[in-house]
Amino acid sequence: MFDLPELTVIAAQMNDVLPGLVVAAGTIGVSPHRFVWYDREPEEFAALTAGLRVGRAWAEGKWLFVPLEPGRVLLIGEWGGRIRYHADAADLPAKRHLDLTFTTGAALSATTQMWGGVHLVEAGREREVKYVKEMRPTPLDERFDRAYFGELVAAAGEDGRRSVKGLLTQEQLIPGLGNAIAQDIMARARLHPRRPLSTLDEVQLEGLYEAITETVRAVIAAGGRSDERDLFGHPGGYARLMDARAVGRPCVTCGTPVEKISYLGGACYFCPACQT
Known part of the structure; x- marks a missing residue:
C-alpha cells in the first residue's frame, strides 16, 4: 500500500516525464475488480480524457492528484499496487485498472492487488471527493507544526x-x-x-x-x-x-x-x- 512518501516520490517522477503530454486515450475497467471504485463509466472516462494535456502532479495523504488540462484532475487513491510509466504503450500490463496512452506513444498505468479509487473531477472540485474533503494536514504540510x-x-x-x-x-x-x-x-x-x-x-x-x-x-x-x-x-x-x-x-x-x-x-x- 502506497503511503504519503511513496506517492510524493511518484508525483515528483511524474513531473519529470509527464507534463505537456497529450492523452490519446484513457481507459478504466480493463480488469474488473470488486474493490476498485470509479466515479465514471468507461465510455465517459474515455470521452472526457481524450485530448487533455498532463499538468504537474502532487500528493496529499494517500492520494495522487494529476491535472489533465484544461478543466480536469485525475485522482488515484488508497492504492495497493503499481503506478507505472511506460515509454512504449506496447508494454502496458495485461492486468490493469487504469491507463492513459499519450500521442507520443508513451503510457501511464495503475494496477492494484488490493483496492483503490479512481476519480476524474472538474478542476477545483477535487476537495469534494470522499476521503479527500475532510483530510487533515499531512506531515509535509506547513500547518503540521x-x-x-x-x-x-x-x-x-x-x-x-x-x-x-x-x-x-x-x-x-x-x-x-x-x-x-x-x-x-x-x-x-x-x-x-x-x-x-x-x-x-x-x-x-x-x-x-x-x-x-x-x-x-x-x-x-x-x-x-x-x-x-x-x-x-x-x-x-x-x-x-x-x-x-x-x-x-x-x-x-x-x-x-x-x-x-x-x-x-x-x-x-x-x-x-x-x-x-
Whole structure:
C-alpha cells in the first residue's frame, strides 16, 4: 500500500516525464475488480480524457492528484499496487485498472492487488471527493507544526483509550501514514504501539512529533520503501527498521530481541526494552 512518501516520490517522477503530454486515450475497467471504485463509466472516462494535456502532479495523504488540462484532475487513491510509466504503450500490463496512452506513444498505468479509487473531477472540485474533503494536514504540510500536533494528540487521546499506533494508523488522523511506516516511527520515538496517548509527557510528545516528520522525510529522500516500487518499477531505497525480518534479531539500540504482536488490525514489530 502506497503511503504519503511513496506517492510524493511518484508525483515528483511524474513531473519529470509527464507534463505537456497529450492523452490519446484513457481507459478504466480493463480488469474488473470488486474493490476498485470509479466515479465514471468507461465510455465517459474515455470521452472526457481524450485530448487533455498532463499538468504537474502532487500528493496529499494517500492520494495522487494529476491535472489533465484544461478543466480536469485525475485522482488515484488508497492504492495497493503499481503506478507505472511506460515509454512504449506496447508494454502496458495485461492486468490493469487504469491507463492513459499519450500521442507520443508513451503510457501511464495503475494496477492494484488490493483496492483503490479512481476519480476524474472538474478542476477545483477535487476537495469534494470522499476521503479527500475532510483530510487533515499531512506531515509535509506547513500547518503540521508542533502546536497543531499537540492539539491533535490531546483531542485524540482525551478519552484515555487511543494508543500511539491508533494515532498513526486509524481514521487517517495523520493522513498518509500506514502500518508499515508507523513501525519505524514508533521505534524512533521509543514508544510501545499500545501506549495510551494520554500518558505521554511533553518530552515524549516532542519525540513522537520529530519521529513522524523525520521518518516521512527519510523515506522520501531514499525514494520510498524498499518493499514498494516507483514510477519506473524500481524498488525504493528505504529499508525498514522494524518489519517481519527484524523479529528475533537484536534491537540496534539495546540488543534485546525484537518482538511481534498483532494489534489494531495489523502486525507490530517493536523492542520490548526500548519501546515503553
